[in-house]
Amino acid sequence: MRRLYLRIYLAVLASLAVFALAAGALWHTLADPHGDELTASVARNLLPPASAAGAEQQAALERLTRGARIDLALFAADGARLAAVGESVPPPEREGWQGVRGGGVWVTRLEDGRWLVARPPHHRRGPAFGLAVLALLLLAIGVGAYPVVRRLTKRLERLQAGVEALGAGTLSARVKVEGKDEVARLAESFNLAAARIETLIGAHKSMLASASHELRTPLARIRMTVELMKESADPRRRAELAQDIAELDALIDEILVASRLDASPGLDAPEPIDLLGLAAEECSRYGIEAAGVPATVRGDPRLLRRLIRNLIENARRHGAPPIEVSVRDGEIRVCDAGSGVPEAERERVFQPFYRRPGATEGAGLGLALVRQIARHHGGEARCTGNCFVVTLKP
Numbered sequence: 001m002r003r004l005y006l007r008i009y010l011a012v013l014a015s016l017a018v019f020a021l022a023a024g025a026l027w028h029t030l031a032d033p034h035g036d037e038l039t040a041s042v043a044r045n046l047l048p049p050a051s052a053a054g055a056e057q058q059a060a061l062e063r064l065t066r067g068a069r070i071d072l073a074l075f076a077a078d079g080a081r082l083a084a085v086g087e088s089v090p091p092p093e094r095e096g097w098q099g100v101r102g103g104g105v106w107v108t109r110l111e112d113g114r115w116l117v118a119r120p121p122h123h124r125r126g127p128a129f130g131l132a133v134l135a136l137l138l139l140a141i142g143v144g145a146y147p148v149v150r151r152l153t154k155r156l157e158r159l160q161a162g163v164e165a166l167g168a169g170t171l172s173a174r175v176k177v178e179g180k181d182e183v184a185r186l187a188e189s190f191n192l193a194a195a196r197i198e199t200l201i202g203a204h205k206s207m208l209a210s211a212s213h214e215l216r217t218p219l220a221r222i223r224m225t226v227e228l229m230k231e232s233a234d235p236r237r238r239a240e241l242a243q244d245i246a247e248l249d250a251l252i253d254e255i256l257v258a259s260r261l262d263a264s265p266g267l268d269a270p271e272p273i274d275l276l277g278l279a280a281e282e283c284s285r286y287g288i289e290a291a292g293v294p295a296t297v298r299g300d301p302r303l304l305r306r307l308i309r310n311l312i313e314n315a316r317r318h319g320a321p322p323i324e325v326s327v328r329d330g331e332i333r334v335c336d337a338g339s340g341v342p343e344a345e346r347e348r349v350f351q352p353f354y355r356r357p358g359a360t361e362g363a364g365l366g367l368a369l370v371r372q373i374a375r376h377h378g379g380e381a382r383c384t385g386n387c388f389v390v391t392l393k394p
Helices: 004-031 035-045 054-064 121-167 182-214 215-229 235-263 275-284 300-316 366-375
Strands: 071-075 081-085 094-102 103-109 117-121 271-274 288-294 296-298 323-326 331-335 381-384 387-392
Touching: 035 215, 054 071, 054 081, 103 121, 117 331, 235 300, 235 366, 271 275, 271 300, 275 288, 275 300, 275 323, 296 300, 300 331, 300 366, 300 387, 366 381
Parallel strands: 288 323
Antiparallel strands: 071 081, 071 117, 094 103, 103 117, 271 296, 323 331, 331 387, 381 387
């Protein structure tokens, strides 16, 4: 059977069939009526008449039950006990099956008005025995059906894990194709889609990195031209052009760094880094003092240096002095005295090329690169208003 729904359907039918057979066997064992057999046996052995002495009726019952494990009692028409063999049975209430404590009895009314009450030996076990047998049957059915159902669902779990891995950025995620049913075809479709996505994103990253690299050449020519025309150009326009070139150069540099991070799922060669010392070096470039306590993390010093630099540059562009940089327990905190980022925008500022309303500087890649670097180090970056906090794994 290659159809998944047929396999599940047949598995359910088989389980129900086994349960029905087991329930029938249990009913036959615990509730098989013996009234007709008992009546026939009594008729064949000819019980003494109702007028016979009690000793004679007792002897007749003992002959009837000789070699049989059965509780048997003979009652008069008015319910008086005439004779009994085995354990005590309750007086009759009606003909047929009579449920009582400890199991149940079969009641037969004889032609002369007397009552014959019998309890088969398996009814001495009581309802607890029946419940125990039923529990064992249910356990057996569950154990038998589990491997079938588990084999079907385990492949779906592996497919789910592959989808989650792809969604988390592992573009090489694939799932094993097993069988020839719908789940197998779904796994094949997932693998094909994942391969296409990996190819497209790889081509996009390669094109972006190549384009960014190629922009370096015309940018160098522009810079050389500006240097040659310094003497004749208007000083104000020359300064504006130099600023534009610097921003373009910084943008290309950040695009290249982001492309390298996208192409590499982890750090190439992490090394121990004194986070406070690294922050102090970067702060000295801007005349700022870094506070805190020494903390050692493993990572790429060039990337962490870029992370701290981008946070300080962001505070200088969009905040207000003084700017405070502190390091404590693997956490970098950069704060300013500005109005801060509104709560509705605290996640959006980490999106690539997002610029807050009214912003005139920056291309919107700095904070996106900060979060990207933090996550490559097993950490996270967040905004708390006028502070940006980066938590790194020790």
